[in-house]
Structure formats: C-alpha cells, structure tokens
Amino acid sequence: MTNIPAAAPVAGAVPLTMRAAAAASPGPAGQLVDATVPSPVRVGSEVLVRVVAAGVNPVDAKTRAGRGVAAAASWPLVPGYDFSGVVVESPYAAFPLQPGDEVYGMTAFPRTSGSYAEYVSVPALNVAPKPRVLSHLEAAAVPLAALTAWGAVVDLAKAHEGQRMLIHAGAGGVGHLAVQFAAYFGARVTSTASGPNITWLRELGASAVIDYTAQRFEQTASDLDVVIDAVGGDTARRSLGVLRPGGQLITLPSADWPTMAADAAAAGVRATGFWVTPDATTLAVIGRLLTSGDVRIRVDTVLSLDEAAAAHRLVEDGHVRGKVVLKVSDY
Ligand SMILES: NC(=O)c1ccc[n+]([C@@H]2O[C@H](COP(=O)([O-])OP(=O)(O)OC[C@H]3O[C@@H](n4cnc5c(N)ncnc54)[C@H](OP(=O)(O)O)[C@@H]3O)[C@@H](O)[C@H]2O)c1
CATH class of the missing domain: 3.40.50.720 (NAD(P)-binding Rossmann-like Domain)
Known part of the structure; x- marks a missing residue:
C-alpha cells in the first residue's frame, strides 16, 4: 500500500463559519443578503482557497431567480463560479499549488456552494496560478x-x-x-x-x-x-x-x-448549444495571453460582497461592458 503524503494545512487558518452572500429561497436580487454559513471542508484532491474576489455571471443571477442551474442547487444558495484568491490548504505536500500561492478558477457550483464567500474548496482541475499581471479583482473576472x-x-x-x-x-x-x-x-x-x-x-x-x-x-x-x-x-x-x-x-x-x-x-x-467546462490547463493558456497583453480583461464595476444584490441587478440589466466583480476580502 502506498502512503499518501499528508495534506498541507495552515493551522487554524479557516474558521468554522464564514461570511457569504446567500439567498434563502429563489427570488429577485434582493434575496441575496449578508449571511454567516459553514466554511467548506477540503476533501480528496480539492484545493481550499481564501477568496479575495468573485466574478459575477448571468448564470449566478438566473440560478438565484430559480432558473439557471437551480435544479441542482441547494438553499440557502451561495452563488458564484468565479474566484481569485490565495491557497490555504492543498491536497498533499508535493502538489503544484501550495498554501500562499495566488490562484484563480471556477468552483464546483452548484454541487457545492459558490464563490460569493470567504472560502471555497474546489477540484484541483478547476484552479490555476493567477497571472501575476492581473490583480485579484481582474483575475476573478476571467475564468467562466x-x-x-x-x-x-x-x-x-x-x-x-x-x-x-x-x-x-x-x-x-x-x-x-x-x-x-x-x-x-x-x-x-x-x-x-x-x-x-x-x-x-x-x-x-x-x-x-x-x-x-x-x-x-x-x-x-x-x-x-x-x-x-x-x-x-x-x-x-x-x-x-x-x-x-x-x-x-x-x-x-x-x-x-x-x-x-x-x-x-x-x-x-x-x-x-454549448456548456462551459472548468479547465485549469486552458486557463493557464489564457493566462499567458493575458500576461503577454494579447488579450485584455475589462472590469466594468467592482462592488463589495454585501452589495451582491446590486451586482445581480446590474448583470440582469444586460448592459455591462466587460465584467462585474465582488471584492470579498482584502489581500
Ligand atoms: N452556455 C454556457 O456555458 C455559457 C457561459 C457563459 C455565458 N452564457 C450565457 O451567455 C450569455 C452572455 O453572457 P455574458 O456573461 O457575456 O453576459 P453579459 O456580460 O451580461 O452581457 C452583457 C452585454 O450584452 C450586450 N447585449 C445585450 N443585448 C444585446 C443584443 N440584443 N445584441 C447585442 N448585444 C447585446 C450588451 O451590450 P450593449 O450594452 O452594447 O447593449 C452588454 O455588453 C448569457 O445568457 C449567459 O448566461 C452561457
């Protein structure tokens, strides 16, 4: 039998509960309010990330309204696919992403709660190193x-x-x-x-x-x-x-x-039709185009986590130029 090297946690780094923007039940944007929810527990090959910024996508708003991917979601709903942040725990000692590394990617929403929260635990294949030239606010706008x-x-x-x-x-x-x-x-x-x-x-x-x-x-x-x-x-x-x-x-x-x-x-x-797939390898390629400047990301509006409802209203209005991003925590 092979010994699996121990995970690399940061002792005491993750509190039992965390801040999030959550909707108790399907409905209009005003359903999204500040909430305290259980922090995620990392399992298997997942990477636990402290979220600095969360990107907002139309599917988040559709799901909050009871459409989108709501059929597979659980309530209270913490929406959000996109995140940029810092690794807090990684699966094992030699894993390429280690605590302290800056990363961006997509959560496993709606199977897990989403990125409008202080922490996410995401499959390793969903997360890539954040391009250094991008701030967390810019990086969170990219993945989906x-x-x-x-x-x-x-x-x-x-x-x-x-x-x-x-x-x-x-x-x-x-x-x-x-x-x-x-x-x-x-x-x-x-x-x-x-x-x-x-x-x-x-x-x-x-x-x-x-x-x-x-x-x-x-x-x-x-x-x-x-x-x-x-x-x-x-x-x-x-x-x-x-x-x-x-x-x-x-x-x-x-x-x-x-x-x-x-x-x-x-x-x-x-x-x-088409459905997006989380994919760290392609995200790394895209990261190179963002780093070289061949491709640029445009952030239209940055709001704070407690303004998630306003962010959804903006996206639902249908005229965002580029992306809306939520600032979740300081970096
Ligand atoms: N299947 C998938 O995997 C997948 C993934 C991502 C997104 N989507 C879907 O794709 C759609 C677009 O997503 P998104 O994130 O790009 O949305 P978005 O950023 O909210 O799109 C807003 C843009 O739509 C433009 N627009 C609105 N009505 C238009 C029209 N009739 N003709 C041309 N432009 C129009 C606006 O430009 P003006 O201000 O100039 O009007 C605005 O810049 C959404 O329905 C989303 O759910 C699907």
Missing part, C-alpha cells in the same frame, strides 16, 4: 467568461486566418474575450453592440461592429462561417439566415429552442 469564449471560438469554431465570424454581444463578459480570441487567431470578426461600445470593440480587434439598436444585423452580415451568439432568443434564430451553406451557429444562453437542429438543417447550416 474566458473558458466559454475559448470553448466557442477556439475549440468549437476552430478560429483561423480569414474565417468570417459574427459575435453577438461583443461588449459583454464572454463577448469581449471572444472578439479578442477570434482576432488573435486571425478571424475576420464582426460583432453586434450598442453605439457607445463600437469604438472599444474595434480596439479589441473587431473589423466591423453593427449597432443592433440602429439596424438589424441581417442588413449587413451575410455568408458567414460562424456565428457565436451570446444573446439567444430571436437573435439566435435570425442568425441562421446569415450563415453560408454549412456554416455553424454556436449559441451560449440555454435556449428554449427544441427545433434548433431541425431549423438549422432546413436552412442548410449547423447549430449547437
């Missing part, structure tokens, strides 16, 4: 949005030189990273956004930006290889019509569109 953008643009669409790609909601958390990844790999990017975001998206690498408040995107977009849709609904459906024969629609919001595959086939194109 960047892994989604990468999954759609690089893994599914296989972004490459000359590929014609339309990215809806280019100014959002996912969109502004998707535009940059696509441009980095040489795609010719068109994006949709409202007027005030047009110049910024051009700076990020979009060669054309359509102001969706002033015109329908079909008026100028056509014969595209790929559409990445971060809006859903009518925007997703109309996107089938701007693809070239055999082109692909990748739609990110969980769509109530049971006939999607049949509608795409009837239009002579392909369509798929």
Whole structure:
C-alpha cells in the first residue's frame, strides 16, 4: 500500500463559519443578503482557497431567480463560479499549488456552494496560478467568461486566418474575450453592440461592429462561417439566415429552442448549444495571453460582497461592458 503524503494545512487558518452572500429561497436580487454559513471542508484532491474576489455571471443571477442551474442547487444558495484568491490548504505536500500561492478558477457550483464567500474548496482541475499581471479583482473576472469564449471560438469554431465570424454581444463578459480570441487567431470578426461600445470593440480587434439598436444585423452580415451568439432568443434564430451553406451557429444562453437542429438543417447550416467546462490547463493558456497583453480583461464595476444584490441587478440589466466583480476580502 502506498502512503499518501499528508495534506498541507495552515493551522487554524479557516474558521468554522464564514461570511457569504446567500439567498434563502429563489427570488429577485434582493434575496441575496449578508449571511454567516459553514466554511467548506477540503476533501480528496480539492484545493481550499481564501477568496479575495468573485466574478459575477448571468448564470449566478438566473440560478438565484430559480432558473439557471437551480435544479441542482441547494438553499440557502451561495452563488458564484468565479474566484481569485490565495491557497490555504492543498491536497498533499508535493502538489503544484501550495498554501500562499495566488490562484484563480471556477468552483464546483452548484454541487457545492459558490464563490460569493470567504472560502471555497474546489477540484484541483478547476484552479490555476493567477497571472501575476492581473490583480485579484481582474483575475476573478476571467475564468467562466474566458473558458466559454475559448470553448466557442477556439475549440468549437476552430478560429483561423480569414474565417468570417459574427459575435453577438461583443461588449459583454464572454463577448469581449471572444472578439479578442477570434482576432488573435486571425478571424475576420464582426460583432453586434450598442453605439457607445463600437469604438472599444474595434480596439479589441473587431473589423466591423453593427449597432443592433440602429439596424438589424441581417442588413449587413451575410455568408458567414460562424456565428457565436451570446444573446439567444430571436437573435439566435435570425442568425441562421446569415450563415453560408454549412456554416455553424454556436449559441451560449440555454435556449428554449427544441427545433434548433431541425431549423438549422432546413436552412442548410449547423447549430449547437454549448456548456462551459472548468479547465485549469486552458486557463493557464489564457493566462499567458493575458500576461503577454494579447488579450485584455475589462472590469466594468467592482462592488463589495454585501452589495451582491446590486451586482445581480446590474448583470440582469444586460448592459455591462466587460465584467462585474465582488471584492470579498482584502489581500
Ligand atoms: N452556455 C454556457 O456555458 C455559457 C457561459 C457563459 C455565458 N452564457 C450565457 O451567455 C450569455 C452572455 O453572457 P455574458 O456573461 O457575456 O453576459 P453579459 O456580460 O451580461 O452581457 C452583457 C452585454 O450584452 C450586450 N447585449 C445585450 N443585448 C444585446 C443584443 N440584443 N445584441 C447585442 N448585444 C447585446 C450588451 O451590450 P450593449 O450594452 O452594447 O447593449 C452588454 O455588453 C448569457 O445568457 C449567459 O448566461 C452561457
């Protein structure tokens, strides 16, 4: 039998209870209040992290409202996938991440409680070293949005030189990273956004930006290889019509569109949904692009943990430029 080296705890570092933002039951943003909840207990290959900042994503708000991933969540609900923080306990002495290391990643929410809390215990495969050039507030904005953008643009669409790609909601958390990844790999990017975001998206690498408040995107977009849709609904459906024969629609919001595959086939194109996967290896690659400056993360608003309800209202309003982040503790 092999002896497993002992974990590397920091004695007394984790109190039995911790501060969190929690919702007692599904409902509007005001359900999220300051709460004291049990601290997580690290097991197996998990890494226990003291959270400095938590990124806010639309799925957090949808879940709090009883949608999103609420079917698998338990209440009181502590939402939150994204975190940046400092390792407090790691699985064993030779594990690459050790107490004191700065890390970022995704929690196992909704199977465990989320990152709107002082501590999270996360699977080792969900956590990567934080890029040094990023503050914790910036790093917490990255994981879910960047892994989604990468999954759609690089893994599914296989972004490459000359590929014609339309990215809806280019100014959002996912969109502004998707535009940059696509441009980095040489795609010719068109994006949709409202007027005030047009110049910024051009700076990020979009060669054309359509102001969706002033015109329908079909008026100028056509014969595209790929559409990445971060809006859903009518925007997703109309996107089938701007693809070239055999082109692909990748739609990110969980769509109530049971006939999607049949509608795409009837239009002579392909369509798929997508679900983000926590992935430390890809996060490390993304971290290198953030470090080199080839890709930038934009934090729109920073709020404190006790302002989590306000953060959800902002995200639900649907016009965040980049990301909203909660400052959980001092670093
Ligand atoms: N399946 C997955 O794994 C996955 C992962 C991540 C996200 N998602 C989903 O993808 C969607 C986007 O996520 P996100 O984090 O990027 O959201 P977000 O940051 O909240 O998106 C906000 C952005 O949407 C833009 N926008 C709103 N309506 C628009 C429209 N009709 N056309 C073009 N742009 C529009 C806004 O730009 P303006 O201010 O210029 O209007 C704003 O910048 C959400 O539904 C989210 O739940 C799914």
